Amino acid sequence: MTTLQTPSGTRAGEPTTGTRGFWPIRDLPVVGWLLAAVVVALVHQWVPEPRWLLLHLLLLGAAGHAILVWSRYFADTLLRGPATPRREQSIRLATFDLGAVAVTIGVAFDLWLLVLGGAAAVALAVTWHVASLARGLRGRFGSRFAPTVHYYLAAGALLPVGATLGVWLARGLADPLDARVRIAHAGINVLGWVGLTVLGTLVTLWPTMLRTRLAEGAEKASRAALPVLVAGIGLVAAAAWADQPRVVALGLVTYLGGVLVLARPMTDAARVKPPDGFPTWSVGAGVLWLVAMLVWVSARVAVGGQWDDVSRALHDAAPYLAAGFVAQVLLGALSYLVPVVLGGGPAVVRAANRALDSGGAMRVALANVGLVWCLLPVPSVVRVVASVLVLGALASFVPLLLRAVRLRHRGAASPAVVGRPRGQNTGLAAVGVALAVLAVAVGGAVDPAALGRVGSADAGVAPTGRTVEVEVVAREMRFIPDRVEVAAGDRLVITLRNESAGDVHDLVLETGADTGRIAPGEETVLDVGVVGRDLDGWCSVVGHRQMGMTFAVEVTGGDTAASGGDAVAATAPTEPAGHEDHGHDASGAPIDAAGDPGPDFAAYDPVLPPLAPGRVHRRTFRITEQQAEVAPGVTQEVWTFNGTAPGPVLRGRVGDRFVITLVNDGTMGHSIDFHAGVRAPDDVMRTIPPGESLTYRFTATRAGVWMYHCSTMPMTAHIANGLFGAVVIEPPGLPRVDREYVLVQSEQYHGAAGAVADLDKVAAEDADAVVFNGYPDQYAHQPLRARTGERVRMWVLDAGPSRASSFHVVGGQFDTVFSEGAWQLGSRSGPARDGGAQVLPLLPAQGGFVELVLDEPGDYPFVSHVMVDAERGARGVLRVRR
Numbered sequence: 001m002t003t004l005q006t007p008s009g010t011r012a013g014e015p016t017t018g019t020r021g022f023w024p025i026r027d028l029p030v031v032g033w034l035l036a037a038v039v040v041a042l043v044h045q046w047v048p049e050p051r052w053l054l055l056h057l058l059l060l061g062a063a064g065h066a067i068l069v070w071s072r073y074f075a076d077t078l079l080r081g082p083a084t085p086r087r088e089q090s091i092r093l094a095t096f097d098l099g100a101v102a103v104t105i106g107v108a109f110d111l112w113l114l115v116l117g118g119a120a121a122v123a124l125a126v127t128w129h130v131a132s133l134a135r136g137l138r139g140r141f142g143s144r145f146a147p148t149v150h151y152y153l154a155a156g157a158l159l160p161v162g163a164t165l166g167v168w169l170a171r172g173l174a175d176p177l178d179a180r181v182r183i184a185h186a187g188i189n190v191l192g193w194v195g196l197t198v199l200g201t202l203v204t205l206w207p208t209m210l211r212t213r214l215a216e217g218a219e220k221a222s223r224a225a226l227p228v229l230v231a232g233i234g235l236v237a238a239a240a241w242a243d244q245p246r247v248v249a250l251g252l253v254t255y256l257g258g259v260l261v262l263a264r265p266m267t268d269a270a271r272v273k274p275p276d277g278f279p280t281w282s283v284g285a286g287v288l289w290l291v292a293m294l295v296w297v298s299a300r301v302a303v304g305g306q307w308d309d310v311s312r313a314l315h316d317a318a319p320y321l322a323a324g325f326v327a328q329v330l331l332g333a334l335s336y337l338v339p340v341v342l343g344g345g346p347a348v349v350r351a352a353n354r355a356l357d358s359g360g361a362m363r364v365a366l367a368n369v370g371l372v373w374c375l376l377p378v379p380s381v382v383r384v385v386a387s388v389l390v391l392g393a394l395a396s397f398v399p400l401l402l403r404a405v406r407l408r409h410r411g412a413a414s415p416a417v418v419g420r421p422r423g424q425n426t427g428l429a430a431v432g433v434a435l436a437v438l439a440v441a442v443g444g445a446v447d448p449a450a451l452g453r454v455g456s457a458d459a460g461v462a463p464t465g466r467t468v469e470v471e472v473v474a475r476e477m478r479f480i481p482d483r484v485e486v487a488a489g490d491r492l493v494i495t496l497r498n499e500s501a502g503d504v505h506d507l508v509l510e511t512g513a514d515t516g517r518i519a520p521g522e523e524t525v526l527d528v529g530v531v532g533r534d535l536d537g538w539c540s541v542v543g544h545r546q547m548g549m550t551f552a553v554e555v556t557g558g559d560t561a562a563s564g565g566d567a568v569a570a571t572a573p574t575e576p577a578g579h580e581d582h583g584h585d586a587s588g589a590p591i592d593a594a595g596d597p598g599p600d601f602a603a604y605d606p607v608l609p610p611l612a613p614g615r616v617h618r619r620t621f622r623i624t625e626q627q628a629e630v631a632p633g634v635t636q637e638v639w640t641f642n643g644t645a646p647g648p649v650l651r652g653r654v655g656d657r658f659v660i661t662l663v664n665d666g667t668m669g670h671s672i673d674f675h676a677g678v679r680a681p682d683d684v685m686r687t688i689p690p691g692e693s694l695t696y697r698f699t700a701t702r703a704g705v706w707m708y709h710c711s712t713m714p715m716t717a718h719i720a721n722g723l724f725g726a727v728v729i730e731p732p733g734l735p736r737v738d739r740e741y742v743l744v745q746s747e748q749y750h751g752a753a754g755a756v757a758d759l760d761k762v763a764a765e766d767a768d769a770v771v772f773n774g775y776p777d778q779y780a781h782q783p784l785r786a787r788t789g790e791r792v793r794m795w796v797l798d799a800g801p802s803r804a805s806s807f808h809v810v811g812g813q814f815d816t817v818f819s820e821g822a823w824q825l826g827s828r829s830g831p832a833r834d835g836g837a838q839v840l841p842l843l844p845a846q847g848g849f850v851e852l853v854l855d856e857p858g859d860y861p862f863v864s865h866v867m868v869d870a871e872r873g874a875r876g877v878l879r880v881r882r
Contacts, residue, residue: 151200278360282332289324502687645722776873
């Protein structure tokens with residue numbers, strides 16, 4: 001084994017003189033991309049396509065720029081060629097970065113031509129980069145390090161192909177073609193462009209970082225692994241082309257085989273000189289995450305065997321490949337390379353090294369244990385806390401890097417490098433693990449499902465010393481079994497397993513004993529204690545008890561009459577408020593919805609949003625459960641899409657494609673169903689647990705105003721609590737009008753103050769209010785506006801869940817009526833000349849629009865002519881002025 005030397009006498013992986021010093025276009029963009037990723041992570045709720053943006057800011061922006069910089073640098077160093085002219089490299093880097101910026105902006109705002117132009121710039125920069133590498137390799141094919149450059153050439157040749165697939169995806173594709181192209185795009189870019197570059201570089205960089213020699217057989221392994229890795233990528237792409245989802249697993253396993261070939265010399269080097277700082281720990285952990293994700297995704301694809309399984313596996317693995325593999329390798333490598341490249345003298349380099357190594361053991365432990373917590377089926381609040389820890393651990397690199405750059409510019413000598421005290425790294429790592437474990441403890445402690453008082457189940461009976469253990473399965477809105485018998489005095493231990501497809505469930509007993517909510521596939525144990533009386537139980541997720549999720553503990557051989565005493569009532573918790581109180585507030589006084597809203601009240605914006613540019617519309621819908629005033633003096637828990645009930649109004653044309661990312665930020669299972677598209681419900685309309693997401697794609701093939709809503713059972717509860725909205729698809733050739741409004745009628749069933757809708761009222765169709773756009777009489781207080789002679793188009797949807805509508809404008813007549821996809825009066829060529837209409841009748845989930853022109857100024861009330869509902873709040877005013 002020999003030590004690798006460059007022409008200047010430095011080790012391979014250390015810069016030649018011509019590459020030293022601060023170089024803005026080389027050194028700053030990676031920092032900018034990383035900062036942008038941190039900002040998006042912090043404000044993701046208000047950013048379009050946050051998941052896509054985060055992945056591409058890191059993988060396309062930060063990693064892509066770093067690849068152009070460091071693969072060029074390593075090629076020059078290893079082949080002992082002349083340094084690349086700065087001007088040429090600067091133009092190449094600027095072209096790449098500007099293209100990457102254009103792609104991210106174009107996708108975020110659905111500007112496909114900008115995506116196309118940006119992808120072309122990225123492909124041009126990388127093609128130029130590959131051509132430059134090939135020229136540098138000419139005449140040096142015999143170099144022992146030429147295989148590393150072969151990795152760079154292969155990676156660069158793949159990137160334009162992956163970019164082309166990305167542009168195709170941005171244009172909008174139907175399933176399952178979308179899933180097939182997406183897996184090919186990810187395989188070529190992540191495993192090819194990023195993976196090949198990283199693995200090829202680590203052949204020489206890894207032992208250099210460890211300050212040891214290249215392991216025996218490393219060069220041979222490098223030559224042997226490259227064709228295996230490329231074959232794996234080729235199989236993934238071929239599987240997508242040939243519509244063979246299981247071949248994707250074969251391709252990933254083949255690629256994994258190539259990784260393992262390279263891992264052997266890396267392991268040998270680590271045995272000689274174990275990793276001892278942040279750069280090597282971080283890089284080593286990143287490679288382990290790559291191996292783990294290849295195994296995980298391969299297994300899921302092989303077992304599932306369908307493109308939906310491939311798509312879900314890729315979706316689930318993407319954050320761990322990005323944060324676990326790419327981010328950790330990138331940050332570890334930069335922590336090693338930046339100080340020596342910046343230069344400034346040995347003292348400054350040592351100071352920069354120590355700055356970037358600060359708290360390294362704790363940062364690595366936090367990042368990796370946090371990622372493991374996120375990977376496990378933990379409660380959503382735990383996953384959120386763990387994600388924050390991971391983000392903090394990774395983001396800490398940015399201020400440390402800026403500190404290192406500042407040290408170089410100051411040129412200040414650092415104190416003599418002092419070795420770390422024995423055990424310091426172990427202690428820091430232990431602190432990191434402890435913080436990650438604390439996150440789980442805190443998350444569990446603040447889980448609302450874990451709160452509550454626990455009463456006694458024994459009723460004073462003497463313990464028998466026996467323990468009865470039962471297994472209960474929650475499936476399809478039932479507990480199986482739904483009752484259990486125990487002898488008086490026996491101790492009861494229940495193991496609850498959730499076998500539902502997407503719903504979270506729990507088991508609450510009247511004593512207050514509670515399993516806490518568990519996600520699908522999870523199980524938990526509830527120790528009821530000694531039982532001396534009959535007990536009732538139920539699932540406390542809203543609506544599940546009404547759907548039949550009840551449970552009973554029946555006691556034999558004792559005095560079960562004790563179950564009816566006052567002690568039970570004193571300790572028994574109720575179901576979530578709103579199920580039993582039937583329209584009374586916390587004090588017991590009836591709720592009165594009459595009155596005016598407060599001075600700060602802002603009505604739901606009824607104006608139809610403008611058509612977005614392009615034919616593909618990408619939106620993220622986040623489901624939240626929050627407190628809101630739903631009527632004057634009435635505060636309820638409402639469930640919302642993007643914070644409003646009804647949710648956002650979508651608008652498009654026939655033939656437009658919608659790509660909706662649904663994120664469940666609630667505490668129970670939710671889903672979404674778009675009537676505007678024709679899709680098999682099995683996958684896209686499935687219920688997803690808290691903390692998870694799905695992508696719903698549909699093409700609008702027919703015109704109308706279509707309802708969307710949560711389709712999780714009981715549907716009445718989810719719709720009555722606010723999870724509904726409208727999609728307006730214009731008929732072809734629809735003429736422009738002066739004003740367009742959207743009104744969504746729905747019902748309110750008030751429960752206790754701050755609680756969800758009263759489900760008993762929902763079942764009895766006993767509505768407290770019937771409203772337009774989520775609030776009674778709001779447009780009487782803040783009228784809609786128009787001018788005399790203007791043509792006003794009013795899109796109306798009846799979201800229900802149960803009551804019909806008969807939309808009427810008092811004092812006006814409709815000369816155009818479009819209902820449920822058909823022209824009832826007038827047409828796209830113009831309004832009716834003689835006939836007119838007085839109402840637009842709609843059953844629940846039906847929609848349409850009406851048009852009218854009003855020549856006299858005045859206030860024109862609009863109502864549902866089901867007059868009892870108008871008096872309940874389904875009314876407003878169209879204020880017409882000259």
